[in-house]
Amino acid sequence: MLDAADAACAAHGARLTPLRRQVLGLVLESPQPIGAYALLDRLKESRSGAAPPTVYRALDFLLEHGFVHKVERLNAFVGCRSATEGHDHHDHAHTVQFLICGRCGHVQELEDASVRAALAKAAAHAGFTPGRMTVEVEGTCRDCARG
Amino acid sequence: MLDAADAACAAHGARLTPLRRQVLGLVLESPQPIGAYALLDRLKESRSGAAPPTVYRALDFLLEHGFVHKVERLNAFVGCRSATEGHDHHDHAHTVQFLICGRCGHVQELEDASVRAALAKAAAHAGFTPGRMTVEVEGTCRDCARG
DNA sequence: CGCCATCGGTTATAAAGTAACAGGTTCCAG
DNA sequence: CTGGAACCTGTTACTTTATAACCGATGGCG
Numbered sequence: 001m002l003d004a005a006d007a008a009c010a011a012h013g014a015r016l017t018p019l020r021r022q023v024l025g026l027v028l029e030s031p032q033p034i035g036a037y038a039l040l041d042r043l044k045e046s047r048s049g050a051a052p053p054t055v056y057r058a059l060d061f062l063l064e065h066g067f068v069h070k071v072e073r074l075n076a077f078v079g080c081r082s083a084t085e086g087h088d089h090h091d092h093a094h095t096v097q098f099l100i101c102g103r104c105g106h107v108q109e110l111e112d113a114s115v116r117a118a119l120a121k122a123a124a125h126a127g128f129t130p131g132r133m134t135v136e137v138e139g140t141c142r143d144c145a146r147g
Numbered sequence: 148m149l150d151a152a153d154a155a156c157a158a159h160g161a162r163l164t165p166l167r168r169q170v171l172g173l174v175l176e177s178p179q180p181i182g183a184y185a186l187l188d189r190l191k192e193s194r195s196g197a198a199p200p201t202v203y204r205a206l207d208f209l210l211e212h213g214f215v216h217k218v219e220r221l222n223a224f225v226g227c228r229s230a231t232e233g234h235d236h237h238d239h240a241h242t243v244q245f246l247i248c249g250r251c252g253h254v255q256e257l258e259d260a261s262v263r264a265a266l267a268k269a270a271a272h273a274g275f276t277p278g279r280m281t282v283e284v285e286g287t288c289r290d291c292a293r294g
Numbered sequence: 295c296g297c298c299a300t301c302g303g304t305t306a307t308a309a310a311g312t313a314a315c316a317g318g319t320t321c322c323a324g
Numbered sequence: 325c326t327g328g329a330a331c332c333t334g335t336t337a338c339t340t341t342a343t344a345a346c347c348g349a350t351g352g353c354g
Binding site: 072073097099101102108110112114115117118119121122123126127128129130131132133134135136137138139140141142145 | 286
C-alpha cells in the first residue's frame with residue numbers, strides 16, 4: 001500500500017518523504033481511526049524529537065493528497081482505502097463516507113455514487129459549488145447489531 | 148423562535164431553563180456558526196460566573212433536543228432552522244446537511260430527502276443501522292461564485 | 295558556488311472540551 | 325409539609341486537540 005503511495009506521489013510531483021511515509025504507515029496499520037497525539041506517541045518511538053507540528057504537518061500533506069481522511073466526529077484519522085486501489089483518485093477523494101459504529105468503534109469507508117450524486121444535486125439546487133464533503137454516519141454495525 | 152422552543156420543550160417534558168434559553172438565543176442571533184468560547188464570551192456579559200462547562204452543558208441539552216446543530220468541520224454551532232418550523236422534528240433532526248462557503252463563511256442548512264435516502268440505503272447495504280448523520284459540504288456559495 | 299524553496303526540529307501557546315465536586319432548586323412521595 | 329432524589333448550575337482544575345513562529349538543514353537549480 002505504501003508502494004502505491006510512492007507511485008502516486010511520483011506521478012504528481014509530490015514528495016513522500018520518510019517522515020510522511022512513516023506517518024502514513026502508522027495510520028494504515030491502525031485498525032481504527034487514530035488520533036494525532038496517539039500517532040505522535042508511536043512516532044516518538046523512533047523519532048525522539050517528534051512534536052505536535054511534526055505529526056500535523058505530515059497529516060496535512062497526507063490529507064491534501066488523499067492518502068488519509070479525517071473523521072471529524074472523532075478528531076481522528078484513517079488511511080484512505082480507496083486511494084491505494086487505483087481509482088481515479090482525484091475525483092473521489094473528497095466524496096468519501098464513513099459508517100462509525102458507536103459500540104465497537106469500527107469505522108467503515110464507503111464510496112457511494114448515489115450519495116455523492118444526491119449531495120451534488122442538492123448543492124447545485126442551492127447555487128452552491130461543492131468541494132470537499134464530510135459524510136459521517138454514526139450507528140451500529142452489523143456485528144454489534146447481531147451480538 | 149424561542150417561543151417555539153418553549154413550546155417544544157413543554158410538549159416533551161424538557162426544561163428550557165433561562166440559561167439554556169439564553170444560549171439558544173445567542174446561537175440563533177449569530178448570523179454564522181459560533182464557537183463555544185465565543186458563546187462563552189457573550190454569556191459572560193450577563194453572567195459573570197460563566198465558565199466552559201456552563202456553555203457546553205447548555206449546548207449538550209440543545210443538541211440533544213435538536214435546537215442547535217454542531218458543524219464538525221468548524222467546531223461551531225448553529226441554530227436549527229427547521230426545528231422551529233413545526234416539522235416532525237424527531238425524525239429529521241439527525242439528518243441535516245450543511246453547505247459551508249469557504250470564502251464568506253456562510254453556512255446554509257439543508258434537509259434533503261434524497262440525500263437522506265441515499266445514505267440510508269448505502270448504510271443498509273453494509274448492514275449498518277444508521278443514527279445521527281453528519282453531512283457537511285465545503286465549497287463556494289452562489290454569492291461568492293458571482294462576485 | 296549561491297540562491298530559493300521546501301522540510302522538519304523546537305518552543306511556546308491557543309483553542310476546544312471534560313472531570314469532579316459542591317451548593318441550590320424543583321418536585322414528587324410519603 | 326417534610327425529606328429525599330433528580331436535576332441544574334457554579335467553580336476549579338485539567339486534558340486533548342491544534343497552531344504560530346522561528347530556525348537550521350537539505351536539496352534542486354541557475
